[in-house]
């Protein structure tokens with residue numbers, strides 16, 4: 528079996544993923560980070576009235592031209608309590624930031640530029656231009672403006688904008704449901720007694736974190752022994768629960784206990800087994816069972832995390848209707864690198880707390896795919912392209928930020 532390039536596998540896994548159509552309505556306070564289902568029009572204009580931008584005096588600018596005369600202070604306009612009267616020639620109104628402009632006034636003189644006279648009148652010290660320190664109604668947005676476009680991620684700023692547009696709830700795209708199934712007779716859950724030749728199952732927790740970070744909802748399907756019947760029941764459960772993606776971990780290689788393929792075959796699925804031109808993460812499975820997508824990740828901890836970063840996270844984003852790419856960035860090599868073979872290397876690395884404009888990406892010395900302690904220290908995957916020639920520290924490189 529020839530090695531499939533990373534880009535080819537990405538295209539086959541993510542390329543045809545159509546956004547899911549289901550939506551749900553959430554209170555604004557729970558919508559952070561979710562994906563908006565449809566365009567969000569403003570329910571009102573902001574500000575809803577001409578408002579003062581400063582503390583001072585609302586007045587008619589023509590009244591304080593070349594040689595300002597004292598003005599009568601005829602009232603007060605505060606935020607939430609407008610002045611009901613008019614500001615006529617020779618009048619001014621005490622006003623505070625955010626308060627409605629009184630009728631007749633066209634500018635605000637800041638209080639630092641005026642003097643209260645002993646007789647209670649106001650002596651302007653400077654002139655003002657028409658509209659000075661006035662926020663016109665609707666300068667932020669007008670009723671009906673689209674505040675957030677469909678499929679926009681609800682960032683902190685957008686949530687605040689939606690609130691300002693008077694939306695107490697938002698329609699968001701349902702999070703893609705990702706069932707995660709660890710397989711292997713040797714696995715026990717964290718905290719359970721670990722017998723001889725057993726290991727603690729760790730990958731499901733890491734993959735769940737990556738799913739969450741991409742905007743999906745992880746569902747823990749636990750640990751299945753290497754028994755076709757059990758694995759088959761869990762596949763049936765994924766179909767019945769209408770999950771979007773079933774991720775299996777382990778059993779992706781060529782061993783005698785690799786049952787995922789036969790189980791899927793028994794359900795009528797043609798599962799592709801690929802050997803990818805990448806390291807870590809050579810063996811990978813992918814297939815479809817109706818609307819259910821299947822992704823079989825290799826069992827080695829770093830291999831499963833790297834393949835999930837490259838293929839599962841973009842797949843989740845594609846199902847949300849978001850741009851789905853492998854998010855490479857430009858950096859500078861922090862160490863000399865030897866020439867690479869035919870597999871793309873995703874080297875656990877750190878960009879440390881470098882303040883350089885272009886990040887310096889430094890590989891860790893130990894790269895065995897079983898080493899979670901190294902993966903957990905890594906904040907970047909340094910890419911070495913297939914057949915990349917030897918490179919010196921300081922040369923450009925590409926990398927992926929790990930979240």
Ligand SMILES: Nc1nc2c(c(=O)[nH]1)N[C@H]1C(S)=C(S)[C@@H](COP(=O)(O)OP(=O)(O)OC[C@H]3O[C@@H](n4cnc5c(N)ncnc54)[C@H](O)[C@@H]3O)O[C@H]1N2
Nearest residue numbers: 709728729730731776777778779780809824825826827830
């Ligand atoms: N003859 C060959 N042997 C192997 C090949 C190969 O091409 N020819 N590929 C190697 C590569 S590369 C990888 S990666 C592994 C992948 O194997 P599997 O996906 O079948 O994974 P397992 O054999 O089930 O497990 C590998 C390793 O990872 C541990 N593991 C499994 N699941 C978990 C989990 N949930 N949490 C923590 N650790 C887990 C498992 O105990 C094994 O130690 O195959 C190579 N072999």
Ligand code: MOO
Nearest residue numbers: 807808809830896
């Ligand atoms: O995926 Mo295996 O990637 O080289 O340990």
